[in-house]
Amino acid sequence: MAPARWHAPGPGTAGGRPALLPGCGGVAVGVHMGDELGRWLGDHLMPGACVEDRADGQAGPGSVHMLACLGNRVRSASGDLLGVVAGKRGGLAPGFLPPSLLAVEAPDERLERICPGERVMVETTGRGLQLTDHPGICLSNVSPALLDLLPVQERDGRLAVAVTAWLPSWAAGSGVGQDAWIGDLDIADEEALAGPSLRYGDLVAFQDFDSSAGRFRRPGYVSVGLVCHGPGRGDGHGPGACIVMSGPAAELTAVPGPASLGPQLVELAARPSPPQRVPKERNA
Amino acid sequence: MSMPVATEPPTNAARLVRTRLAGVVSPASANAVVSPAGRAEVLPGQGGVLTSVQLGDAATGWCSDHLEVGASVRHPEPAADQALQVLACVGNQAVVLDGPAAPARGMVAGKHGALMVAFPPSALALIGPGDRVAVEAFGAGLQLTGEDRVVLHSCDPALLGWLLDGTEPDGRLRVRIAAQFSREAAGAGLGMPASRFNLDLDPALARHPATGTAADLRLGDVVAVVDQDHRRGRRFRSGWLAVGVLCHGRSAAGGHGVGMATLLTAPADRLSLAGDAAANLRSFWLAAAA
Numbered sequence: 001m002a003p004a005r006w007h008a009p010g011p012g013t014a015g016g017r018p019a020l021l022p023g024c025g026g027v028a029v030g031v032h033m034g035d036e037l038g039r040w041l042g043d044h045l046m047p048g049a050c051v052e053d054r055a056d057g058q059a060g061p062g063s064v065h066m067l068a069c070l071g072n073r074v075r076s077a078s079g080d081l082l083g084v085v086a087g088k089r090g091g092l093a094p095g096f097l098p099p100s101l102l103a104v105e106a107p108d109e110r111l112e113r114i115c116p117g118e119r120v121m122v123e124t125t126g127r128g129l130q131l132t133d134h135p136g137i138c139l140s141n142v143s144p145a146l147l148d149l150l151p152v153q154e155r156d157g158r159l160a161v162a163v164t165a166w167l168p169s170w171a172a173g174s175g176v177g178q179d180a181w182i183g184d185l186d187i188a189d190e191e192a193l194a195g196p197s198l199r200y201g202d203l204v205a206f207q208d209f210d211s212s213a214g215r216f217r218r219p220g221y222v223s224v225g226l227v228c229h230g231p232g233r234g235d236g237h238g239p240g241a242c243i244v245m246s247g248p249a250a251e252l253t254a255v256p257g258p259a260s261l262g263p264q265l266v267e268l269a270a271r272p273s274p275p276q277r278v279p280k281e282r283n284a
Numbered sequence: 285m286s287m288p289v290a291t292e293p294p295t296n297a298a299r300l301v302r303t304r305l306a307g308v309v310s311p312a313s314a315n316a317v318v319s320p321a322g323r324a325e326v327l328p329g330q331g332g333v334l335t336s337v338q339l340g341d342a343a344t345g346w347c348s349d350h351l352e353v354g355a356s357v358r359h360p361e362p363a364a365d366q367a368l369q370v371l372a373c374v375g376n377q378a379v380v381l382d383g384p385a386a387p388a389r390g391m392v393a394g395k396h397g398a399l400m401v402a403f404p405p406s407a408l409a410l411i412g413p414g415d416r417v418a419v420e421a422f423g424a425g426l427q428l429t430g431e432d433r434v435v436l437h438s439c440d441p442a443l444l445g446w447l448l449d450g451t452e453p454d455g456r457l458r459v460r461i462a463a464q465f466s467r468e469a470a471g472a473g474l475g476m477p478a479s480r481f482n483l484d485l486d487p488a489l490a491r492h493p494a495t496g497t498a499a500d501l502r503l504g505d506v507v508a509v510v511d512q513d514h515r516r517g518r519r520f521r522s523g524w525l526a527v528g529v530l531c532h533g534r535s536a537a538g539g540h541g542v543g544m545a546t547l548l549t550a551p552a553d554r555l556s557l558a559g560d561a562a563a564n565l566r567s568f569w570l571a572a573a574a
Contacts, residue, residue: 170467170511170520174475177484177539186475189520208468213318216538217468217486235517236475 002026002052002101003116021233024099025050029111033086033201033269034262037230037239044240045230046087046103047200048111051120054100061090061100061182069126070226070242071146071268074104077119082106083269085122086201087228088141088242090183091175100183103228105269134159137247138212140180149264150244151203151257159252161224161245162259164202167192169209169217173236180211184240185225186232193238201262202227204241205254211246222252226261293448293457294429297441303421305368306381307357309333310398311413315349320538325349327536330396331356333411337533339393339402340566343501343542344487344534350543351533353503354390355408356398357417369480372399373423374529374545375440375568381418385410391569392419393504394531394545395438396482402504402569424479431457434550435515437479446568447506447527447547452556459527459548460506460560463490463499467511467520471539478514482543483526485509487534493559501542504565505530508557514549525552529565 004026022028023045031040031047051074053062065088072085083106090100102122114120126143137159139147151162165187173188187193187204198204204225210218225241232238245252312332318324327349337346339353357378359365376392378401388407394400401417423440434457436444449458465485473483490499490507501507506529513521514528532543 170470172474173519176470176474177472177537188474191522210320210538213320213322214538214540216320216471216540218320218538232475234475235513235515236519237517 001114001116001118001120002050002099005099023230025052025101026116027111027114029108032262033105033265034260035200037198037200037227040230042230044089044232044237046089046101046228048083048086048106049104049114051102051104051122052100064122064124065090065100065102066181067124067127068102068122069124069141069143069146070244071143071149071265072125073123074106075121075123076114077121081272082110082114082120084265086265086269087226088183089229089240091178105265107270131159134247134251136251137245139245140211140243142244145268146244146261149261151259155253158250160255161203161205161252162257163205163224163254164196164198164257164259165192165204166254167204167206169207172206172209172215172217173238174232175240176215178215180215180243180246184228184242185215186236186238186240188236188238198227198239199260199262200227201260201265203244203259203261209246211243215243220249221246222249222254224254292441292445295441295444296425296427296429300422300425300441303371304418305371305421306416306418307359307365307368307399309355309411309413309415309417310358317349317535317537319536325536330532331398332413333408335405335408337503338405339504339569340502340564343503343505343530346533348533349535349537350396350540352396352398352400353393353531354400354402355411355417356396357401357419358398368399368419369395371421371424372419373421373438373440373443374547374565375443376420376422378417378419380407380411381416383410383412383415385415390417391572393565394482394529394543395480396532396543400531431554434548434554436548437514437546439547442572443547443568446571449558456554456556458556458558459508460563461493461508461527461557462505462559462561462563463501463507464493464557465489465507465509466491467509469541470509470512470520471541473543474518474520476518478516478518478546478549482528482531482545483509483512483518484535484539484541484543486541493557501530502564503530503533506563506565507544509544512549514546518546523552525550525555525557527555
């Protein structure tokens with residue numbers, strides 16, 4: 001479990017108001033997938049508990065971060081189920097390394113019993129997952145359990161994903177140019193966010209954006225992410241989405257919602273003893 | 285000493301403090317990158333001493349990744365390194381303190397993880413990683429008189445005088461630029477403080493300001509990006525412009541590109557962008573040295 005940390009103030013906002021809000025690390029009891037982002041006053045706030053895997057206290061992603069997928073089970077050191085991975089945040093930058101955190105969605109009664117510094121186990125599975133019928137679509141951070149929850153349909157030979165918001169490429173802020181398996185991509189454009197109010201767990205699509213080899217603008221491509229952290233208060237930051245899939249528009253398209261996986265992730269995390277999953281044919 | 289220029293716009297430069305900072309020339313990096321096509325490459329990256337490509341040479345086309353102009357200078361202590369990054373300004377004078385190149389003179393030419401300092405080829409031939417370089421930091425806090433919405437970063441006062449080319453009849457400031465980028469061009473560097481690092485730009489989206497045709501980019505070019513607000517952190521904002529200088533070369537990785545160290549940002553209606561093929565830091569450097 002990662003402790004809450006205070007980092008030197010970043011760029012701040014053009015309005016000049018310093019952001020003195022919680023959000024980096026620790027355990028956020030009461031904050032869950034499915035909550036409206038605007039419900040909580042935070043800065044890059046993720047639901048539930050934050051996990052990091054660098055024992056030396058150094059920021060930057062370790063192998064747990066690089067292998068973890070949304071929907072992976074997280075257990076306490078004694079083996080009791082804690083919850084499921086529900087988000088990532090962090091990244092890389094020249095000269096400094098922000099923290100690389102996993103968010104764990106878990107029932108409050110379990111969140112209340114855990115403490116930063118405790119060891120947890122993440123059952124990572126999902127690296128290498130591919131859609132055999134759509135080899136051009138790249139999955140990132142998707143566990144088999146999450147794949148079963150994704151609101152996808154076959155439509156004219158393309159995979160159609162339901163999304164809450166459809167964003168232009170220039171709405172992508174902090175996180176551009178980094179590995180899709182590390183942290184998240186911030187939505188840094190108030191105009192693009194003026195429409196629907198987002199909830200933790202909503203799916204959003206970035207138009208003309210690819211995430212197969214880093215996150216970057218690429219005309220004719222679509223990237224879909226799952227909203228996993230709340231607004232970042234600094235310029236160029238905003239709510240963050242963990243990328244789940246990307247591909248050429250000929251194979252992947254986004255259609256208007258319903259597109260919130262929040263309630264399903266809450267339910268997945270609360271399942272007392274997860275049943276053995278039987279793989280479906282389409283992603284065998 | 286500040287570089288000489290013909291006309292200086294009214295600023296608070298007389299109240300700014302000069303600070304001598306020192307850093308060490310850093311070793312070069314070998315960057316392992318994956319291209320958008322999925323090909324993994326290892327290329328000469330940032331840092332070290334770049335001897336074959338100079339300020340004014342092409343910014344793209346080299347087999348490289350984030351190639352930094354001149355010598356790349358850092359300080360081993362994080363807080364001192366941050367001071368070097370924030371206080372040093374493009375156009376500031378620098379001098380080699382150690383080794384056979386001492387006391388060669390150079391000029392701060394950009395910011396990335398390290399501070400980039402341009403030196404003449406004769407000096408670059410003798411500089412090595414580990415040599416110490418001092419920078420006469422001058423320009424942090426610079427403000428144009430009566431222009432509250434024009435925010436400057438990393439800009440030596442003399443460079444500002446060279447960058448601005450008078451005012452239009454309607455009062456807008458004329459800024460000389462070599463190329464202009466559309467809003468879609470902005471990549472890595474978004475969300476980072478505008479007084480440090482730089483903003484990566486997709487070179488395929490560079491245009492000549494006058495003709496709208498594709499522009500060939502050179503290291504040191506003064507460029508503008510549409511719909512970028514760099515007052516604090518680098519961010520997208522409709523109706524704003526950011527102006528800066530290209531200080532590192534292209535990248536093989538998606539979302540990365542040529543790097544623009546921010547010099548100036550303002551609402552678009554405060555600036556008049558004037559295409560000028562000589563709007564390259566090399567021209568300022570030569571004029572200042574003459």
